[in-house]
Amino acid sequence: MTTPTPEEPRDERVPVTVLTGFLGSGKTTLLNRILTEQHGMRIAVIENEFGEVGVDDALVLDSEEEIFEMNNGCICCTVRGDLIRILGALMRRREKFDHILIETTGLADPAPVAQTFFMDDEIAAQLRLDAIVTLVDAAHVLQHLDEVKPEGVENEAVEQIAFADRIVLNKTDLVDESAIAEVTARIRAINSGVQIIPAQHAEIYLPQVLDVGAFDLERVLAEDPSFLTETEHQHDTTVTSVGIDLIGELDEERLNRWLGTLLRTKGVDIFRSKGILALAGAPKQYVFQGVHMLLVGEFGRDWRDGEERRNRLVFIGRDLDREALERGFADCLATAGAAA
């Protein structure tokens, strides 16, 4: 971990970890582990699955999922009203928390949870979404992933893997090596860059899932080696990752137009996106990250002397057209022909 430079004030916002995963995947075990471990942190927990956690030191609040759409009809602007309410009340308390954990139900869609942290200014000012951590039951996840849903109904297991910043592959003691390999391959086919943490009884080294800064643009820049991993499509899956790695500088106007149109028209199907880009004429790297249509971006570190101007981005989503994405992005290069 690097120490922050004096001119860059520390982000004082309280980190929030979202724990997702199917019933039986070990969320409660992990939660109890986090709460009982001697880390000295004051933690507040918002539980969507009732009454299983109880630790004296932690504040545990129950909640029932309330998904709110906005009047503009954009499904990407859905937020979790229950979280806005509870987090708002939590922030008004005198005691300060070092960390907040949100345990979602096994069937929860992670998108409204994540979007809440971007859509609500009061929350965004005081809290930061640290990471979406998805627990996966190594013995049963394939069965959930393979479940055929009726038209228009999401497969929550697929979504939770697609949205994840960290995956705890739990219960590895219940399966053999080949099963672990198969599950890992299936996870990678959906979310190629995600860090997979194998575990038994949800026993993990907590810094792997707490305060990882997955939504922190600065840390996206920290060049996570797994940021882009090409996937081999050995499985017929509709939710996939498309990674693009392209040398050159981008025409900002064309990039904005392309990305704007892409997210407007395909945002429903693009669950997560992130990238580090080289804009023509910009001395700094441009870093962005998005959930569906919501995108936040800013300039990051300076390009180093002699450093190759390189663009790396990844989209995770449903029915992604890899060729069209690659072509569309290549057309944003400043050296590409005149804009269409």
Added chain:
Amino acid sequence: MNITAPDADLATAWDTAVDDAPVALSARHDLIAIAGAAGTIWILDAATGACIDTFELPGGALSVALAPDARHAAATGPTGYALWRREDGRTTVRDTGAWSSTAAWADNERVAIAAGRRALVLAPGGGELWATEPAASTVTDLAWLRQGRRLAVAAYGAVRCHERHTHKPVMTYPYIGSHLALAVAPTGRWICSGNQDASIHIWRTRDAGELTMSGYPEKVSRLAFDDTGFWLAADGAPDVTVWDFSGKGPAGTAPRSLRCHETITALAWRPGGGGHLASGGADGTVALWRATAGRPESRISPARILDGDTTVAALTWAGPELLVSAYRDGRIRAHRLPSRTTL
């Protein structure tokens, strides 16, 4: 940003502190109630600031409301509500497990309490008089209309009006979105909701004609009519906006803008309908405004600014002469205005 110098000559009537972060204030008759986030409610004598009683709402508090005659108080919180009786200090606690956002007294004998997705109408002792059917989400705000015969309930997707004789709404004012705050004009002519989608939605009660004031930079979570019902103040931006609801209402008009805070944390009209408004900010300042002066679209400067150290948690008026401010650090201050009508 100090547009006028911090004011030294506004007398401090009293200054006290509670041992918690206050989240709400209520002033009625001769009392003031302060709700602390952790669930203690302090009852103070408005004239002196002396604490006359306290009661507890386990699970924390979100709001408190004194009855008009101050003989009872209702406190609400994340896991239930409590009713307090002045006569003997008796407290009735209902740990329902349901989120109770707020309470609103119709008169001295009836209080509406938000309880999860329903609103309950209770006698001051806690007996249930009637209840609404569940709304689409947890109830966010309540307001009485028609001299306490009709209850407006804000929740996701609509403001629903209920009366005693039926569980079903007698009138539904739909608008897709999360209605965070409710204001009903004392004239009964308008129902307004502040919205998560950064707008104010307005219905004319007569014919349910609607209007949306959109374009706020942030969600609108505080809005209030003054005593005349002609003026609505709202947050949703660094500026407090004040809309003119006289005549045909605000359609096609621009609001007055009141610039003092970066983040508005409290709004309270001075009783009496003189157009005086108090606002509080996250930076600890309390501003007093002649909020209806000038022309539409004009930017108004504060008439007075009271500086504070920590976030203003709540504001209320104990009559037109006493402004009570609660700060996040537990400080409670009462300022006396020079007269009933001047600022």
